Amino acid sequence: MEVPILKQGAYLIASVQSALADADMVQLRDALVDKVGFYRSRGVIVDVTVLDVVDSFATRMLRDLAHMIRLRGAETVIVGIQPEVAFAMVQMGLTLEGVGTALDLEEGLAFLSQRTLQDK
Amino acid sequence: MKEAQVYLHDPLPAGESDVMLLRELIAHLRRNRTQLREEWARRITQAQLLTAMSQDEIFAEATSVYDNYVEALETGTLEALQAYARDLSERIIPRGVETHEVVGIVLLLRDVLARSLFAKYQADFALLNRILDAYEPAANRIANTVAVGFVQERERIIREQQEAIRELSTPVLQVRERLLILPIIGAIDPQRARQLTEQLLSAIRTNRAKVVVIDITGVAAIDTNVANHLVQTVEASRLLGATVIVTGLSPKIAQTLVTIGVDLSKMNTVGDLQGGIEEAENLLAYKVVSSGQESPSA
Numbered sequence: 001m002e003v004p005i006l007k008q009g010a011y012l013i014a015s016v017q018s019a020l021a022d023a024d025m026v027q028l029r030d031a032l033v034d035k036v037g038f039y040r041s042r043g044v045i046v047d048v049t050v051l052d053v054v055d056s057f058a059t060r061m062l063r064d065l066a067h068m069i070r071l072r073g074a075e076t077v078i079v080g081i082q083p084e085v086a087f088a089m090v091q092m093g094l095t096l097e098g099v100g101t102a103l104d105l106e107e108g109l110a111f112l113s114q115r116t117l118q119d120k
Numbered sequence: 121m122k123e124a125q126v127y128l129h130d131p132l133p134a135g136e137s138d139v140m141l142l143r144e145l146i147a148h149l150r151r152n153r154t155q156l157r158e159e160w161a162r163r164i165t166q167a168q169l170l171t172a173m174s175q176d177e178i179f180a181e182a183t184s185v186y187d188n189y190v191e192a193l194e195t196g197t198l199e200a201l202q203a204y205a206r207d208l209s210e211r212i213i214p215r216g217v218e219t220h221e222v223v224g225i226v227l228l229l230r231d232v233l234a235r236s237l238f239a240k241y242q243a244d245f246a247l248l249n250r251i252l253d254a255y256e257p258a259a260n261r262i263a264n265t266v267a268v269g270f271v272q273e274r275e276r277i278i279r280e281q282q283e284a285i286r287e288l289s290t291p292v293l294q295v296r297e298r299l300l301i302l303p304i305i306g307a308i309d310p311q312r313a314r315q316l317t318e319q320l321l322s323a324i325r326t327n328r329a330k331v332v333v334i335d336i337t338g339v340a341a342i343d344t345n346v347a348n349h350l351v352q353t354v355e356a357s358r359l360l361g362a363t364v365i366v367t368g369l370s371p372k373i374a375q376t377l378v379t380i381g382v383d384l385s386k387m388n389t390v391g392d393l394q395g396g397i398e399e400a401e402n403l404l405a406y407k408v409v410s411s412g413q414e415s416p417s418a
Contacts, residue, residue: 083321
């Protein structure tokens with residue numbers, strides 16, 4: 001299932017709606033990296049609230065996506081990781097190294113505005 | 121008595137003759153109950169055992185232990201004695217009676233009784249030998265039962281207390297908007313560590329916390345597993361968008377963490393709880409001002 005990407009001011013919001021197959025993750029990554037240049041966005045929020053499993057592939061995709069977007073000149077923040085998912089992830093050693101994280105969409109927006117403010 | 125003597129010297133099958141001997145020796149112990157009991161209580165006091173109990177208490181316990189002991193010798197069943205040993209342990213453990221004391225008094229009783237047998241049968245060495253053959257295994261079994269009963273009771277109490285400690289919940293407290301404190305007191309085992317993490321992560325979500333201060337001043341020591349668990353908790357909190365500050369690491373824990381090579385680059389540590397809260401307020405852009413410093417006109 002394709003993930004809708006919404007433009008909200010200077011930010012892009014990708015809100016995951018259901019469990020994602022590996023191909024969907026790749027598609028999401030490519031679409032975001034592409035659109036961040038198209039819309040000249042300053043930040044990207046990926047909302048994973050609905051995911052109750054985040055495996056190593058998904059973690060790698062999220063990390064790659066964040067790093068690629070940084071190379072394209074924007075910030076990324078992953079929001080809505082559930083407590084159980086978070087603990088399962090660190091137990092498997094998947095810690096999203098160097099990727100911004102926040103509690104939910106609201107926090108993610110606050111995180112990005114703070115980040116992009118600092119960059120100015 | 122005379123008949124018994126005759127029986128004893130008859131070449132009976134070993135088992136049966138043992139039974140006869142045991143019966144005789146029980147009769148002897150019953151006859152000398154008062155004297156042996158007093159002797160035993162005196163020896164207990166002399167050896168400075170059971171110092172937590174008064175003279176009268178020692179004598180009262182000595183009486184019932186003595187009777188149970190003789191009964192166990194007679195019936196050969198240990199259930200009653202086991203039950204008594206459990207009951208006794210339950211009463212004396214809270215008073216601080218140590219394992220060595222209990223083992224000591226049972227061995228003393230064994231000694232007192234054996235000496236009285238020596239005194240009685242010293243004339244007939246062969247008979248004494250056979251009496252001891254009958255007495256020793258039974259006495260050993262009894263000593264064993266009482267000691268094991270005591271230790272089991274002790275372990276049961278320890279288990280109960282561990283259970284009680286585990287049930288003492290570790291509170292996650294909100295001290296300011298978006299700032300949580302998790303004070304950890306006492307030993308952390310893997311089970312408690314997991315419980316702590318679960319509580320903390322769900323509290324972060326419900327309180328929408330940005331900063332968490334974990335205070336481990338009250339933790340005496342941690343091992344590799346718990347240290348790694350702590351690091352995992354810090355990382356999992358970060359995934360929820362919260363920064364964790366760990367405070368109150370004792371010199372010993374600091375040494376442990378460095379020795380076992382825990383990756384400390386992800387850990388934000390501050391010396392004490394006060395420093396941790398100040399750091400957290402800094403991160404949250406709070407500014408605490410003493411009202412005493414305000415100008416009088418204000």
